[in-house]
Structure formats: C-alpha cells, structure tokens
Amino acid sequence: MQALYAQLLVGLINGSFYALLSLGLAVIFGMLNIINFAHGAVYMMGAFCAYFLLNIAGLGYWWALIIAPIVVGIFGMILERTMLQWLSGLDHVYGLLLTFGIALIIQGIFQNYFGSSGLPYQIPDALRGGMNLGFMFLPVYRGWVVVFSLVVCLATWFLIEKTQLGAYLRAATENPTLVRAFGINVPRMITLTYGLGVGLAALAGVLSAPINQVRPLMGADLIIVVFAVVVIGGMGSIMGSIITGFALGVIEGLTKYFYPEASNTVVFVLMVLVLLVKPTGLTGRAA
Amino acid sequence: MPELKMAEAPAAKPADAKVLAVQDLQAWYGESHILHGINFHVNAGEVVTLLGRNGAGKTTTLKSVMGIIGKRSGSIRFENQEIIRASSDRIARKGIAFCPEERGIFASLDVRENLLLPPTVRPGGLSLDQIFDLFPNLKERLSSQGTKLSGGEQQMLAIARILRTGARFLMLDEPTEGLAPVIIQQIGHTIARLKSEGFTILLVEQNFRFASTVADRYYIVEHGKVIDGFANSELSANMDKLHTYLGV
Numbered sequence: 001m002q003a004l005y006a007q008l009l010v011g012l013i014n015g016s017f018y019a020l021l022s023l024g025l026a027v028i029f030g031m032l033n034i035i036n037f038a039h040g041a042v043y044m045m046g047a048f049c050a051y052f053l054l055n056i057a058g059l060g061y062w063w064a065l066i067i068a069p070i071v072v073g074i075f076g077m078i079l080e081r082t083m084l085q086w087l088s089g090l091d092h093v094y095g096l097l098l099t100f101g102i103a104l105i106i107q108g109i110f111q112n113y114f115g116s117s118g119l120p121y122q123i124p125d126a127l128r129g130g131m132n133l134g135f136m137f138l139p140v141y142r143g144w145v146v147v148f149s150l151v152v153c154l155a156t157w158f159l160i161e162k163t164q165l166g167a168y169l170r171a172a173t174e175n176p177t178l179v180r181a182f183g184i185n186v187p188r189m190i191t192l193t194y195g196l197g198v199g200l201a202a203l204a205g206v207l208s209a210p211i212n213q214v215r216p217l218m219g220a221d222l223i224i225v226v227f228a229v230v231v232i233g234g235m236g237s238i239m240g241s242i243i244t245g246f247a248l249g250v251i252e253g254l255t256k257y258f259y260p261e262a263s264n265t266v267v268f269v270l271m272v273l274v275l276l277v278k279p280t281g282l283t284g285r286a287a
Numbered sequence: 288m289p290e291l292k293m294a295e296a297p298a299a300k301p302a303d304a305k306v307l308a309v310q311d312l313q314a315w316y317g318e319s320h321i322l323h324g325i326n327f328h329v330n331a332g333e334v335v336t337l338l339g340r341n342g343a344g345k346t347t348t349l350k351s352v353m354g355i356i357g358k359r360s361g362s363i364r365f366e367n368q369e370i371i372r373a374s375s376d377r378i379a380r381k382g383i384a385f386c387p388e389e390r391g392i393f394a395s396l397d398v399r400e401n402l403l404l405p406p407t408v409r410p411g412g413l414s415l416d417q418i419f420d421l422f423p424n425l426k427e428r429l430s431s432q433g434t435k436l437s438g439g440e441q442q443m444l445a446i447a448r449i450l451r452t453g454a455r456f457l458m459l460d461e462p463t464e465g466l467a468p469v470i471i472q473q474i475g476h477t478i479a480r481l482k483s484e485g486f487t488i489l490l491v492e493q494n495f496r497f498a499s500t501v502a503d504r505y506y507i508v509e510h511g512k513v514i515d516g517f518a519n520s521e522l523s524a525n526m527d528k529l530h531t532y533l534g535v
Binding site for chain 2: 144168171174175179181
C-alpha cells in the first residue's frame with residue numbers, strides 16, 4: 001500500500017506540472033490561435049532562471065517563484081511582439097513551426113553552455129523534511145508543489161472566468177474585432193496573455209527545479225506528454241485543462257503501480273481513444 | 288443633392304454642428320474595392336439613415352468609420368478630428384459606439400458580463416437603472432448565457448451595452464433585421480427616446496418603413512457611393528425615386 005500512495009503522490013506532482021503547462025497552452029491557444037511549441041523551452045527557462053538567481057544573485061527559491069515567471073514572461077512578450085504577432089490570421093501550422101523552431105534554438109543555446117546533464121537545485125530550508133501521515137511518508141516539498149500548483153491554477157481560473165479582465169479575454173477569444181471596436185486595446189491584451197501563459201510555464205519550471213534538477217532538455221521531455229494532455233482535455237476550457245492535467249498525472253501514477261510497463265504510454269493510449277471518440281477533447285468546444 | 292455639394296464648399300458653417308463628416312471614403316476588403324467615394328455628414332442630435340440594397344456598401348461604411356476595415360482612404364472627421372488612420376480601439380475611445388448587424392453577443396459571457404463589457408469612454412453614459420428602464424427584459428435575464436436570449440433580447444442587449452459607455456454617437460447596423468413587429472416597435476421607441484436625450488445616431492436599414500419613423504435625413508448608397516440624399520420632410524416627394532433605388 002505504501003508504494004501505491006507513493007505513486008499516487010508522484011502522479012499528483014506530475015499532474016501539477018501538466019495542469020500548469022496545459023492551462024497556459026489553452027489560454028494562449030484561445031487568444032493567439034497558436035499551438036505554443038516553445039512551452040517546454042520556457043518551462044526550462046523558468047528553472048534556469050531560478051538557478052541563475054541563486055548562484056549569481058544569491059536570491060533563493062522564494063524570490064525565484066516571483067522573479068522567474070516575470071522575467072520569462074517578459075521574454076515571452078518580446079517574442080510575441082517581435083515574431084508571433086505577424087502570424088495572426090494565418091494557419092495554425094505557421095505558429096506551430098515558428099514556436100517549434102524557437103524552442104529548438106533556446107534549448108540548443110542552453111545545451112551549448114550547460115551540456116545535457118542536470119544542475120542541482122536545493123529544496124529551500126523551510127520545505128525540507130517530511131511528515132508521517134500514518135499511512136505514508138509525505139516529503140513536505142512535494143506536498144507544497146501540489147497545493148501551490150492547485151492554488152495557482154484555481155487563481156488563474158478565477159481571473160479568467162470571474163473578473164472583468166477575464167470577461168475581456170473570453171470576449172476577445174470569440175470576436176477580437178468587436179472587442180477592439182469597444183475601445184479595448186486587444187493587441188496589448190494578446191501580448192499580456194502570451195506573457196501570462198509563458199509565466200505559468202516558468203513557474204512550473206521553478207517548482208520542478210528541486211525535484212527534477214535543472215536540465216536544458218527538461219521541457220522537451222515533458223512537453224510531449226503535456227500536448228497529449230491538452231488533446232485529451234480539449235483546448236477550449238480552462239477548468240477542463242486543470243482537471244485533465246491532474247487526472248492524467250494520477251492515472252499515470254496508478255499505472256506505475258499496477259502495470260509499470262505501460263506507465264510511459266498510458267497517456268498516449270488515452271489520447272488515441274479520445275481522438276477516436278471525441279476529437280475536440282473531453283471538455284473542448286468545437287472550433 | 289445639397290449633401291454632395293457640401294463636400295466642395297468651404298467650411299464656412301460652424302464646424303461643431305457636424306458630428307461626423309465623411310469625404311471621398313474608399314475602402315477595400317483584401318483586393319476587392321468596396322467603397323468608391325462615400326460623402327455624407329451627420330449633425331449633432333440627428334438620426335441619419337443609410338438606405339440601399341444588399342451589398343451596396345452601407346455596412347462597410349459603418350465599419351470604415353469604426354476603423355474595422357483594414358484598408359481605407361479619404362477623410363473621416365469626428366468632432367473635427369481626422370480619424371481615418373486611427374485604430375478601432377482609439378476611435379471607440381473618442382466616443383463612437385457600434386452595434387453590428389450580427390449583434391455580436393458573446394456566448395462565453397452571461398448577460399451581465401455582455402452588458403458590462405464595453406468600457407466607459409466618457410462620463411455621462413446611462414446607468415444600469417436607466418438601461419433596465421428602457422429594456423426591462425434584460426433585468427430578468429442577467430445571469431443567462433448571452434446567446435440563450437431570443438433574437439429581440441439579443442438586439443436589445445447589443446444596443447443596451449453601448450449606451451453605458453458614455454459615447455454620444457451611435458452607429459446601429461440593421462437593428463430590426465429578423466425581428467417581430469412588436470419588437471421592432473420597441474426598438475423604434477428606444478431610438479426616438481435616445482434622440483430626445485441628445486444622442487446622435489447613424490442607422491443602416493433595409494426596412495424603409497421602420498427608418499421613416501425615426502430618421503431626420505436619408506442617404507442612398509449604391510455601388511459603394513452615396514448617390515442621393517434628402518430630409519424626412521421631402522420623403523413623399525422622393526417616394527418614386529426611392530422605390531427605384533431600393534427596388535421595392
């Protein structure tokens with residue numbers, strides 16, 4: 001039973017990263033109509049940003065949680081202003097190819113300087129150790145990642161579904177021309193939205209640094225699974241991305257316990273099934 | 288056709304009477320040239336109607352004024368400022384509000400969110416109470432999804448939400464299209480009331496009978512040009528011409 005709980009916890013942690021990443025992908029896709037293949041690269045940049053902050057500026061984990069998403073978010077906004085904005089109105093495939101190329105360039109640069117092996121990042125003092133819950137041992141940092149990710153996901157959901165700013169965003173996703181004709185600066189909103197999605201990925205990168213080490217290809221490995229999660233959940237719904245992200249993490253964890261051989265493929269098997277039965281995804285709206 | 292001559296006349300009249308003055312407006316959708324030199328103006332407090340057949344360029348004229356059409360040339364002066372090169376969000380901020388033909392109610396927003404969506408651009412917009420006074424139906428449906436409303440309610444919502452913003456110049460694109468007579472009447476009353484409260488309204492209509500109940504002046508648009516114009520008082524004298532223009 002201990003092993004089952006341990007795998008469930010691993011599943012929830014992976015699910016946290018899936019949720020944070022697929023949430024950002026869904027928001028970006030809604031607003032920019034771009035399938036952001038650079039998402040894994042900016043996730044990695046978030047982790048590296050935390051590493052640099054610690055080793056160059058002496059700023060620890062808590063600072064990184066705030067600074068890294070902002071810095072990487074600004075980097076994303078520059079990408080959007082200088083490159084992505086020119087793709088609006090074109091077929092999805094252009095955005096996909098451009099962001100894929102950007103991802104390869106960013107990862108190549110980091111690999112050139114840091115190789116492929118991982119750089120260590122320590123768990124902050126306040127989150128070290130563990131708790132004995134009676135039925136299992138819970139490392140504090142892992143519990144923190146799950147709870148904090150959930151809070152960030154729900155806050156993002158609240159921002160988009162329940163506030164005036166979110167109403168602008170949802171309306172602009174449907175009909176950007178009309179929203180602009182009401183006096184809202186839609187191009188600026190698009191830039192900020194890309195920054196928000198990229199910032200969420202960078203935040204996930206910081207959270208993952210103490211668990212998975214900091215590696216140039218950490219995002220490239222993860223993003224393939226995240227895209228499968230997005231396909232299963234559907235692009236259209238914020239809450240759908242969050243729930244699907246966590247659920248698939250847990251399903252992966254359970255598979256690791258009951259049939260470990262399938263744990264790396266179970267998400268893709270589910271993706272194929274969903275594509276056959278409901279191509280728009282479980283919670284997706286038809287395009 | 289006094290309107291067409293006005294374009295060449297020196298600006299001797301007090302300029303502030305004209306809220307909107309459009310001169311030699313040309314517009315393109317991609318490669319196709321839609322407007323070939325539109326000339327007209329709207330005075331403060333007037334209801335002016337653009338009449339014409341389907342595809343004549345009436346909607347494109349409104350969209351050009353709003354800055355939604357990508358490629359346009361000529362002159363559009365709003366409150367004496369040239370806006371032909373401004374982006375649509377800046378045009379809206381100057382006090383022009385647009386109610387599109389397809390109404391543009393957002394499906395992912397409820398009625399309240401739809402109503403509160405357009406930001407205030409000037410002080411002096413209608414309060415929510417005044418809006419519910421004009422459109423009592425909306426008050427009962429505030430938490431419904433926007434597109435679950437009936438066609439008439441959606442049209443009321445589309446008009447209501449631009450009244451909140453403080454814009455005093457409204458452009459309504461075929462507000463009666465596809466609606467029941469009793470709803471058309473209600474929209475007619477609304478336009479009359481807005482006019483009496485000092486709003487300036489530019490209307491596009493196919494429904495000439497409806498337009499004649501609210502309009503002060505008319506312009507006829509054909510093949511992307513304004514080919515005629517007259518006041519409501521000259522309407523009966525122009526009836527034959529009008530039937531030819533509109534083919535009714």
